[in-house]
Amino acid sequence: MTESLERRARRVPMGDVARLAGVSTQTVSRVSNGHPSVLPETRDRVFAAMAELGYRPNAAARALRSGEFRAIGIVLFTLSTTGNVRTVEAIANWASAEDYAITLVPVRSRSREDVLAAIRRLGELAVDAVVLLLSAHLLDDAAIHIPPDVHVVIVDSDAGDDFTVVDTDQAAGAHAAVEHLLSLGHATVHHLAGPESSYAAERRAAEWRAALESAGRRVPDVVRGDWTAASGYAAGAALAPDATCTAVFAANDEMAAGLLRAFADAGRRVPEDVSVVGFDDIDLAEQLQPPLTTVHQDFGEVGRRCVAAALAQVRSGARSGGVDLVPTRLVIRASTGPAPA
Amino acid sequence: MTESLERRARRVPMGDVARLAGVSTQTVSRVSNGHPSVLPETRDRVFAAMAELGYRPNAAARALRSGEFRAIGIVLFTLSTTGNVRTVEAIANWASAEDYAITLVPVRSRSREDVLAAIRRLGELAVDAVVLLLSAHLLDDAAIHIPPDVHVVIVDSDAGDDFTVVDTDQAAGAHAAVEHLLSLGHATVHHLAGPESSYAAERRAAEWRAALESAGRRVPDVVRGDWTAASGYAAGAALAPDATCTAVFAANDEMAAGLLRAFADAGRRVPEDVSVVGFDDIDLAEQLQPPLTTVHQDFGEVGRRCVAAALAQVRSGARSGGVDLVPTRLVIRASTGPAPA
DNA sequence: GTAGCGGATGTTGACGAGAACATCCGCGAG
DNA sequence: CTCGCGGATGTTCTCGTCAACATCCGCTAC
Numbered sequence A, B: 001m002t003e004s005l006e007r008r009a010r011r012v013p014m015g016d017v018a019r020l021a022g023v024s025t026q027t028v029s030r031v032s033n034g035h036p037s038v039l040p041e042t043r044d045r046v047f048a049a050m051a052e053l054g055y056r057p058n059a060a061a062r063a064l065r066s067g068e069f070r071a072i073g074i075v076l077f078t079l080s081t082t083g084n085v086r087t088v089e090a091i092a093n094w095a096s097a098e099d100y101a102i103t104l105v106p107v108r109s110r111s112r113e114d115v116l117a118a119i120r121r122l123g124e125l126a127v128d129a130v131v132l133l134l135s136a137h138l139l140d141d142a143a144i145h146i147p148p149d150v151h152v153v154i155v156d157s158d159a160g161d162d163f164t165v166v167d168t169d170q171a172a173g174a175h176a177a178v179e180h181l182l183s184l185g186h187a188t189v190h191h192l193a194g195p196e197s198s199y200a201a202e203r204r205a206a207e208w209r210a211a212l213e214s215a216g217r218r219v220p221d222v223v224r225g226d227w228t229a230a231s232g233y234a235a236g237a238a239l240a241p242d243a244t245c246t247a248v249f250a251a252n253d254e255m256a257a258g259l260l261r262a263f264a265d266a267g268r269r270v271p272e273d274v275s276v277v278g279f280d281d282i283d284l285a286e287q288l289q290p291p292l293t294t295v296h297q298d299f300g301e302v303g304r305r306c307v308a309a310a311l312a313q314v315r316s317g318a319r320s321g322g323v324d325l326v327p328t329r330l331v332i333r334a335s336t337g338p339a340p341a
Numbered sequence C: 001g002t003a004g005c006g007g008a009t010g011t012t013g014a015c016g017a018g019a020a021c022a023t024c025c026g027c028g029a030g
Numbered sequence D: 001c002t003c004g005c006g007g008a009t010g011t012t013c014t015c016g017t018c019a020a021c022a023t024c025c026g027c028t029a030c
Helices: A014-021 A025-032 A040-053 A059-066 A082-097 A112-122 A170-183 A199-214 A229-239 A253-265 A283-287 A299-316 B014-021 B025-032 B040-053 B059-066 B082-097 B112-122 B170-183 B199-214 B229-239 B253-265 B283-287 B299-316
Strands: A071-076 A101-106 A129-133 A152-155 A164-168 A190-193 A247-250 A275-280 A293-296 A322-326 A329-331 B071-076 B101-106 B129-133 B152-155 B164-168 B190-193 B247-250 B275-280 B293-296 B322-326 B329-331
Touching: A014 A025, A014 A040, A025 A040, A059 B059, A071 A082, A071 A112, A082 A101, A082 A129, A082 A299, A082 B101, A101 A112, A101 B082, A129 A299, A152 A299, A164 A170, A164 A299, A170 A199, A170 A247, A170 A275, A170 A293, A170 A329, A190 A199, A190 A229, A190 A253, A229 A253, A229 B283, A247 A253, A253 A275, A253 A283, A253 B283, A283 B229, A283 B253, A299 A322, B014 B025, B014 B040, B025 B040, B071 B082, B071 B112, B082 B101, B082 B129, B082 B299, B101 B112, B129 B299, B152 B299, B164 B170, B164 B299, B170 B199, B170 B247, B170 B275, B170 B293, B170 B329, B190 B199, B190 B229, B190 B253, B229 B253, B247 B253, B253 B275, B253 B283, B299 B322
Parallel strands: A071 A101, A071 A129, A129 A152, A152 A164, A164 A322, A190 A247, A247 A275, A275 A293, B071 B101, B071 B129, B129 B152, B152 B164, B164 B322, B190 B247, B247 B275, B275 B293
Antiparallel strands: A101 B101, A293 A329, B293 B329
16 A cells, blocks of 8 residues: 655745745735735745745644634534434535634544543634534533533534524424324324434424324324434334324434335335325435425524524624524425325 | 623633642643653642633644644535545544544535635645545646645545555446346346546446456446436436346445336336346445345445554655555345346 | 825734753762 | 752743734825
């Protein structure tokens, strides 16, 4: 794997450029930052010197001087869920538009000590603000304490009293899914929930229950998955024999995909025998068989608001509380239909 | 969205800690870095002062002094492809294990100027090494020039002469897929390729062609998609009427999923009438109907080698060339079967 | 003609941490 | 008893950049 070696070229400091261009470092600095009062001729000379030496400003020195890193940190457990990926991408793109970079800090596990370690590292990161893509339960722990001078935005959580929270409106989305199924004549709706460790999963499950109760319907036992399609398949295999199960609301699309295959394998037709609704509206949702009715999340908007909130804190120097919910949209496809007669 | 405001707590510098603990800043520094020759009693006093004031070391100052940021940059177009996401996650995890953070730099578009801008920003990033995840032949362009003192690892590209390249062994994977289908008795294999702008897509297409030619088979026209399931569906709809098409190798699993649904809609059974092979082995592959035969990529290993190569460069101070290919594995599921009689 | 203004440039210092070097002290060897 | 050594700690200086202030100059207004 190794072949040739090139000796490392030394990082060029401003002073070298200044010397070559015959000006002071301050003038180089001014050119570098587009300051107006530099003679065009001088500017060109400095640019030429920069190019010749391959000068690039040193981010550390700049940050030390200015106190700004122009970066936003994101703390998360995993990039293996659709929601996290899409949120991270959206944050990265919006941040990039503001000329901010994104620093990713993965947390090894959900163990208390790993989370604590990540939070502690937060403050030492070369970052102006932090987005926590962690579920709330973790922050409830009184021992987990976020330094007061760190600007934080929290996603997928409920700590709106102390922190800025941005999130998809899980409750409204879940409500719409249940309503849709009830309006098709189903007596009740089963729920394939995500893991208990997820705040989003818990919110969706709670609202599913509330919607059924407020409609005066029987509330079936919750079936739990772990977000994966495989867990959805297992849940589907367990639900298929139950003839009273004519409608299932899955907490995400991957698990819904597993459900669809499990029902197909068990000979239960979708949507004729069972209706299925997912959550997220991943790209593949439309390509499943049948195409999946699902709750569309606007991750782009979540990302935009995260960046906006983070930069607002950075610019004002203050931390604000409050919850900012992004609406969902029910996308009706072929996986839902009238209740069987 | 805004409610309460807390005044910003000032960042605590080392000097404050030193004063409170009754020592010099140097001693605080030593404690902070675990230097051995500090009296336990002094150490405790310093720790207490740190805790009381909420001291956290300043990353910029540390980086300026040491010349190290302990961060690796990743430049990429998008997180919407499975491959990129999984690679980024793997890199983040391995880097984190070495106590390095990850900085994400999205490139707005594939336009020449945006790529150039990103490359130029590279050198100014607060980063010790950079991974280019651009999946393209970008570096062929002579105008795109990477500063010689930037440590670079390239993924999904072909600049092994000048840079370290880590990649999945696309050719071997594609070859295995074609071989598998031919060994099942299919006269030839159609190919649903990814976009021309993707290096991986081109490698897979080239090897598909080579495998067919070396077996003396007819080489059908290539059908192109854009990685999405929707484009796979469109391609499937176009291929379905062609009775000579009994085997399709899709360049990724999402497009294969679209193919499966298109064939189902067109009344062509998989695998009885048509066999389908994908590439990637995404989680959902096993949940498709039928479960998808596909080429498994070991993204974790790609990430590990990227981090290893990047840190090797950082530590040696040199840049090395060479190509490091990660093997693939063909996962046979129900979507492939013997050629129809 | 000169005061005064403003544009172009230079000089100085500070950001926070930590390496190099200096200092001080106690203890053991000669 | 003194020298020297090494551990604990302090002092100084530097990293690269940029803001603040200083300087110098030409031009305009009176």
